[in-house]
Amino acid sequence: MTAIWHEERLLIDGALRIAEHDATYPVENPATGGQLGVAADATPADVEAALAAARRAFDESGWAGDVELRVRCLRQLHQALVEHADQLTELTIAEVGAPRSACATVQLTAPTEFLAYYADLAENYEWATPLGVADTLGGPAERWTERNPIGVVAAITPWNVPHQINLAKIAPALAAGCTVVLKPAPETPWCGLALGRLVAEHTDIPAGVFNVVTSSDPAIGELLTGDPRVDMVSFTGSTATGRRVMAAASANVTKVFLELGGKSASIVLDDVVDFGLAAATAAFGTATVAGQGCALTTRVLLPRSRYEEGVDAIAEMMAAMTPGDPTDPGTMMGPLISDRQWQRVNDYVRSAEADGARVVCGGGRPSAIPDGHFFDMTLLADVTADMAVASEEVFGPVLVAIAYEDDDDAVRIANDSIYGLSGAVFGADEYRALAIARRIRTGTMSINGGVWYGVDVPFGGVKQSGIGREMGVAGFEEYLDTTAFARPVG
16 A cells, blocks of 8 residues: 655644654544554643744744735645645545545635635735724824734644644634644644645745644643633634633633534425425535534424425435445545544434434444444434434434424524524525525525535634634634724824
């Protein structure tokens, strides 16, 4: 087998270096369960070095005030990712279990373009805004505001779409003039460390501006969230962990951006001609990341008058999408990230069965794939609101079908959640569908299969799905502070 291009070393203060005591930990291939190699296992001393470098670079390097340098460096990094696309694709397939087809979209190709977008945005952004002259208590004064980088950013990211989320944080933060310490998920260190290597070898980013620390211990992130040298924590992960991040950051009143869990609802109205579009959207969306996506519509709400028709249509579509080897260009769905995640998903399905849910398709390991962490596309019918699988985030290829009585009941069920990240509505009458969509408390919404995803679209949630927005201009401005100025005139 050809060795996979990768990086095992941390990036700290401009240098690729091993962890303290040469500590490493194994990196697993989720499609086989075998070991791919190792990654540096950062210690508290390594995190301390990265934080000190980031603080020093922000305060002393001139990076924060040099827009031209930042734009040039982002374009250099963009070019490096483009030139290494083939190597990064193979790395992502192996480490994430992402299908090759997904690497051509959300897993790699699409997020690579975030760097170009934010380079252009920084180059053309109105950093100062005039407010005109006004009579004040001290006489006439000219007033204006200036936008400034917030400072040192701790970016803590998950394993499901690592390039997407790493770059959604790094690109706007660097474009804004911040310095960054990136801590990728323990399961996908190579995706983050690859960025460190490309920054070190292919860009003019000054030492300390961008640092990458990987660790087998998720708790190492607590050293970042509670440190007074950090000006902002940008975290994507579970709501439970997000609460802990927010609590730790509160000790220093550190700004937080949180993109957390979801249990989004797809409402299929009773006037749809057929269920084909809704069924395909649910199945394809789940297959792309094996259900490991916070914004997936994992609750499908079907009108009781057409419930079995809807269940049959979704089951037929899902049954055609069997998981398989992610290196195969024809594979739509790869494995779950780990055995731990497989057990979590299986426990939810077994619990739902015990509570009276019906397994329409899937429900466990594919019989043809004995190795790796594969789980069949699964549809659970006859699910009620009191079941855990109806309200908790499973993070696997499991859809639940819930019956509703009328439009108001559908809206009630959709909103009956601590989450509010995404959603969808399908209906023949587009005005009715849009009216219902506007009643759902959520951060993003699809009407009849419309795709909202894009670098220019702000993404985030309401309620316990998070705080703030990522991507778009709003995502850029998360990393900026505003200072108001005034000087006398006349």
